[in-house]
Amino acid sequence: MIAFIDQHKDEYGVEPICRQLPIAPSTYYAAKARPESKRTVTDAVTTEKIKQVHKENYGVYGARKVYAALNRAGHRVARCTVERLMRRTGLHGVRRAKGPRTTVPGPLSERPADLVRRQFTAPAPNCLWVADI
Template sequence: MIAFVDMHREKFGVEAICRILSATECGFITSRGYRAAKNRPASARSVRDEMLAEEVQRIHQANYSVYGVRKMWHAMRHAGWNVGRDQIARLMKIAGLQGVRRGRKPVTTCSADGDDQRPDLVERRFVADRPQQLWVADITYVRMLSGFCYVAFVTDVFSRRIVGWAVAPTLHTESLPLLALEHALQSTGVSRNESGLIHHSDRGSQYVSLAYSDALLAAGVTASVGTVGDSYDNALAETVNGLYKAELIYSKRIWESVSEVELATMGWVHWWNTSRLHEALGYRTPANVGATYTHTTTTAPATV
């Protein structure tokens, strides 16, 4: 009501607006009440909201302007602000801020023909007690103006750290998932002496191929394949893929070639692996993993 009077007072005057509003069902306000409300000192809540709104905008912008209410709530608490989730939602609504929403995506997994005898050693329990105990791998596509390219990720379940990745214009096993696996093996130093490492994936033809199976066997890594056949069999890898596309590719809409998508991947992997917000979100930070678990990806480009 006060805002409505402020909007039209220069044209009609305060008394006339208040008199018409009081004669209708739109509301009741007197000119004296309006002036009292305008001269009333700001409440403690409004003062705090004004201060928090600036901090919400700063933190939201610092995180690529992609965080929604839940992540902004964790980020604010991680920054030392004792705020509630509903309060963050209200402040973001006032400031006109919102997170990036994921859209629907086509199915990119082509199941291999024939029965696969490898067991499902994970059974949808994506937990690990140490680094290099459980890896999850998956492939996602990135839509560009010139067509599609594909990105393969290998993620360590213990630290939620991307240990290997690759970008290619095709889904061929030799040019995409194998490159990501080799990157993961080199960046973590896994050898045949590494005991108990499990590599989990869906039943995509690339991951159950002979070449990929031989690479896992040569590295002394135990293969695990989801048996049910839906996205929950490899839910953690699906989450990493979805966040990558939603937060740094489709939200920016600036990638037009494979080389540019590769730069985006490099920057996003670096940000994902070094973000301090993992601690606030309940993840273990890379610092907790130890000096022997250091990723060697290229530093993020300034544009990312």
């Protein structure tokens, strides 16, 4: 919401926008004056290091290998943090291809008619027999 207010405050002003949104003007001004959190600062630094490691390895490293490379380089970070930041920035490793396809389905053949008309309940025993191949 803060970014939205920043985009439109020159055109409408802060207080009229805040009246329409469920936010008090004092909350907006407090959020603008508040310094960035420690997590935001460390995430920015870690994201740059992740991008660097990912680029140096031709974009094939996934979160596990990026995590290992960062820790080897002395930048201690949790794997879940690397996963979160890579997901946020849209980075991912190369995914393995699926194995070879050994069977190819044939063309659709004639299907027998549905004589039961999808009604699988019988009025009495031995009145309806259904089989599947």
